[in-house]
Amino acid sequence: MEDNNKFMFKAIELSIKSAETKGGPFGCVIVKDNKIISEGSNKVTSTNDPTAHAEIVAIREASNKLNTFNLAGCEIYTTCEPCPMCLSAIYWSHIDRIFYANTRDDAKNIDFDDSFIYSEVMKSMEERKIQMKQMLRGDALKAFKIWDEKVDKIKY
Amino acid sequence: MEDNNKFMFKAIELSIKSAETKGGPFGCVIVKDNKIISEGSNKVTSTNDPTAHAEIVAIREASNKLNTFNLAGCEIYTTCEPCPMCLSAIYWSHIDRIFYANTRDDAKNIDFDDSFIYSEVMKSMEERKIQMKQMLRGDALKAFKIWDEKVDKIKY
Numbered sequence: 001m002e003d004n005n006k007f008m009f010k011a012i013e014l015s016i017k018s019a020e021t022k023g024g025p026f027g028c029v030i031v032k033d034n035k036i037i038s039e040g041s042n043k044v045t046s047t048n049d050p051t052a053h054a055e056i057v058a059i060r061e062a063s064n065k066l067n068t069f070n071l072a073g074c075e076i077y078t079t080c081e082p083c084p085m086c087l088s089a090i091y092w093s094h095i096d097r098i099f100y101a102n103t104r105d106d107a108k109n110i111d112f113d114d115s116f117i118y119s120e121v122m123k124s125m126e127e128r129k130i131q132m133k134q135m136l137r138g139d140a141l142k143a144f145k146i147w148d149e150k151v152d153k154i155k156y
Numbered sequence: 157m158e159d160n161n162k163f164m165f166k167a168i169e170l171s172i173k174s175a176e177t178k179g180g181p182f183g184c185v186i187v188k189d190n191k192i193i194s195e196g197s198n199k200v201t202s203t204n205d206p207t208a209h210a211e212i213v214a215i216r217e218a219s220n221k222l223n224t225f226n227l228a229g230c231e232i233y234t235t236c237e238p239c240p241m242c243l244s245a246i247y248w249s250h251i252d253r254i255f256y257a258n259t260r261d262d263a264k265n266i267d268f269d270d271s272f273i274y275s276e277v278m279k280s281m282e283e284r285k286i287q288m289k290q291m292l293r294g295d296a297l298k299a300f301k302i303w304d305e306k307v308d309k310i311k312y
Contacts, residue, residue: 008292015299024312025299045310048251049216052223054278056207056272069206072212079296081288084246084277091273092241093206095227098288101296110304117247122278130246130255132237136164141255143171143181148266154201155267156180 007077008099014041014054015079022046025110028054028078030062030071030095033075037074038062054078055086059093068156071095080107083114083122092156157239157304162235164255170197170210171235178202181266184210184234186218186227186251193230211242215249216304227251236263239270242275248312265289 001133007029014027024042031037040058043052055078069092080102082090090098108115125132147153163185170183178196187193195219196214200206211234213234219225236258238246264271280286303309 009174009295012292012296015296016302019299019302019306020191022310025303026248027299029197044225044312048219048223048225050219050227051207051215052311053247053248059207060205061202061205064245067204069200069204071206072157079299081290083244084240085166085242085248086242086243087277088239088273089207091269091276092200092209095286099291100288101291101293103290103293106297106300112301113247120178120247120281121243121274121303122273129255130251132256134259135257136161136168137262138255139165139261140168140171141262142256143168143175143183143232143235144262144266146172146175147181154178155200156167156200156206 003034004077004099007036007075008079008101010039011054011077011079012101014039018042018054023113024053026054026056027060027078028076028080030058030074030076032062032066032071032074037065051085053083053086054084056089059095063093069073069093074098080104081114082106084117159190159232160255163192164235164257167210167233167235168197168257170195172199174210175237181211182210182234182236182270183272184214184232186214186223186230186232188218188227188230193262197307200307209239211238212245215245215251218247225249233253237270239263240273277305 019025038061174197175181194217
């Protein structure tokens, strides 16, 4: 069996186990140098954490294990196209490549909001369902100025 | 001082403290019934967690404190327009309203990727910088079928 099939089958195994027990039907593994370094499945309801999607769980575990916030050199195998939260987390973590199985429309068909949230993220603020109001920008810029002028900052 | 000014000034205080110490220049508070229930500042480099943006930190703490994955009835005050990861997390958590100060362009001006990631999320898969490859959808749909047919599932 090809390695990338093997990795996705592991993610699928995690998704099935999650669906059969206490989580959403999603699983994920992160691979570096052809070895699985972390696994994740959906833990939103079991841990009361709305951010605990399979990919976020796996990214946090991989970062913790490798002792770095930068996962360049890693690939992620996820049983569903990442939602915009997880896709963005993958960008922030600098993972190299994404393998996925089900699509956002497959997720929509079983009542998940992935497709809806993609459409909201793409809208202008004024058109979004959740109201967004700007305030106190002048005061908030102070922290940005401190950061900008900081000589020993750790970029991420 | 109006309450919402007070809440944003608290978030700004957190952002300045973070910039002056070990984090990115971002802060956030979550408010319910006119009281702050959680605070967050950027912990990406200090905890080696690429998902530890101020909003994610605050959402996880609020959910933990309220013992629920659903933050309906809450408002979030964040010192910068949420990146797509955090905006999507806000949608998943069902927070009612967003107050923000700096914009994604302000963040871009001090070299943060928020604006770049927004543009990537909006692209088709084929156009994105991180390659996405679909595989084994037929096998992965099994977990979705289990979920769909599950009678005692906890929706989120």
